[in-house]
Amino acid sequence: MTHSIKINKVAQSRVSQVELNNNIVMGTQFTDHMFVCDYQNGEWTNARIEPLALIPTHPAAMALHYGQAIFEGMKATLGKDGTPLLFRPYENAKRLNHSADRMGMPSFPEDLFVEALKQFTALEKDWIPTQPGSALYLRPFMYADEPFIGMRAATSFKFIVMASPAGPFFSRKIKLYAEKKYVRAVNGGTGEAKAAGNYAAAIRPTEYAKAKGYDQVLWLDAQNFEEIQEVGTMNIFFKIGGKFVTPDLSGSILAGITRMSVIDLLRDKGYEVTERPITITEIREVSEDGTLEEAFGVGTAVGIAMIEEIGNADLTIKLPEDNPVSVMVNDTLNGIKIQEIEDTFGWLVEAK
Ligand SMILES: Cc1ncc(COP(=O)(O)O)c(C=O)c1O
Missing domain, CATH: 3.20.10.10 (D-amino Acid Aminotransferase, subunit A, domain 2)
Incomplete structure (x- = not known):
């Protein structure tokens, strides 16, 4: 199954402003874009890659109150010929859905998960550090964005992927x-x-x-x-x-x-x-x-x-x-x- 993902690129990448290969600390810098998909009326819609930006959130968004929020963590590296590589992304897709099931959240199509990760990582390729032991950390996550006060499963969710360059972790014991x-x-x-x-x-x-x-x-x-x-x-x-x-x-x-x-x-x-x-x-x-x-x-x-x-x-x-x-x-x-x-x-x- 192929998925159509709309892509809206930034006018100018910020990557040249970041010292990627100087022990960059994971989680402190974020790449230019994010992948976003909405869950509404029982289906995932509007898969898109857009410039990383703040997300307007209703103060009653259920994730903020009842904790319907799950995430994944994975890394992309560059192969010998400069192709970006993902490590076992289907396993992350499966685990995300295992988490979603336990938390009363909708499953996310595994092929769309991997396709989104591929297209997003390819677009952010220049952000993958090459210092030995470093990688681009990818953070897929899902949360309930429905505004509602009361204890039940939400009916609207967002699935987002963002990324942060991660320098080597020094191997102190x-x-x-x-x-x-x-x-x-x-x-x-x-x-x-x-x-x-x-x-x-x-x-x-x-x-x-x-x-x-x-x-x-x-x-x-x-x-x-x-x-x-x-x-x-x-x-x-x-x-x-x-x-x-x-x-x-x-x-x-x-x-x-x-x-x-x-x-x-x-x-x-x-x-x-x-x-x-x-x-x-x-x-x-x-x-x-x-x-x-x-x-x-x-x-x-x-x-x-x-x-x-x-x-x-x-x-x-x-x-x-x-x-x-x-x-x-x-x-x-x-x-x-x-x-x-x-x-x-x-x-x-x-x-x-
Ligand atoms: C609680 C916990 N245990 C184990 C792991 C290791 O899992 P993985 O190897 O998939 O990163 C993680 C990291 O995701 C974690 O948060």
Whole structure:
């Protein structure tokens, strides 16, 4: 199915005013355009790319009150011949619709999602940084814009894609605070959806963790504060006795696209990877008996974040200094994204 997307270009791009390749901080600068589509009377209409601008919003827009708002995060890079590349965009399309379903929002046609991302990224090609480890961060999102006060699913929504150039995240190792008071998600809740409210719930606990000298919260299960779930905006992997484990998708964890790619990559390199419940007690024990070898967080924004310590008032788990497999995973994923390493998995989609 082909979709017609109207394109209204800016008269003059702002890209020359931005230092794209000087460690630009993700989320601080935005590209010239945005993709917008409206949901009205039960269908998505008026797909268009237009100059990035403020969006008039009624003060009763339901997203502002009841939180019907979901988003995605993905990155575009430049291939060897300068073609913009998207990383597994169909997975983001599927996850957006999974989130939409949980939040009582309409699904967005997956082929239109990918087509919009392709056309939008092709138009914003000059904004893709080329500094090693950098990319153009793409932020698709959907929210309820119907003005109404009362608790029910909205009937009008906007789906928008905007983009922000993102410099490399410097690979300083991170310290995680194993949170035992606050929870991010419970089974049956919205943890599996990429819902704006999940992030709102995490803001204060993350501030507290930072004030205690940690970088991010390590979320534990809401009943017993024992099973490890995920980290800030990342899923987590441990290497124990030569094999990898990552928490299984229990229903309250975000199914990360980096997570599924890292599982495939590690298995392809001959490592055993098991998705299963992992308790903080187990991680303390394998740390004490010397079999805990590596730990890292994985997510689109950061890539691979090596972990140096997990702790809280009762616990300090130090990770070994060397993390050769984590480095290999990071370098391989980055290499595939810029076609320095062959994409044998078929993950890349050309945006042209
Ligand atoms: C809560 C949470 N977990 C995990 C991830 C990693 O997901 P992905 O690899 O798709 O970016 C993210 C980022 O989107 C996230 O926000």
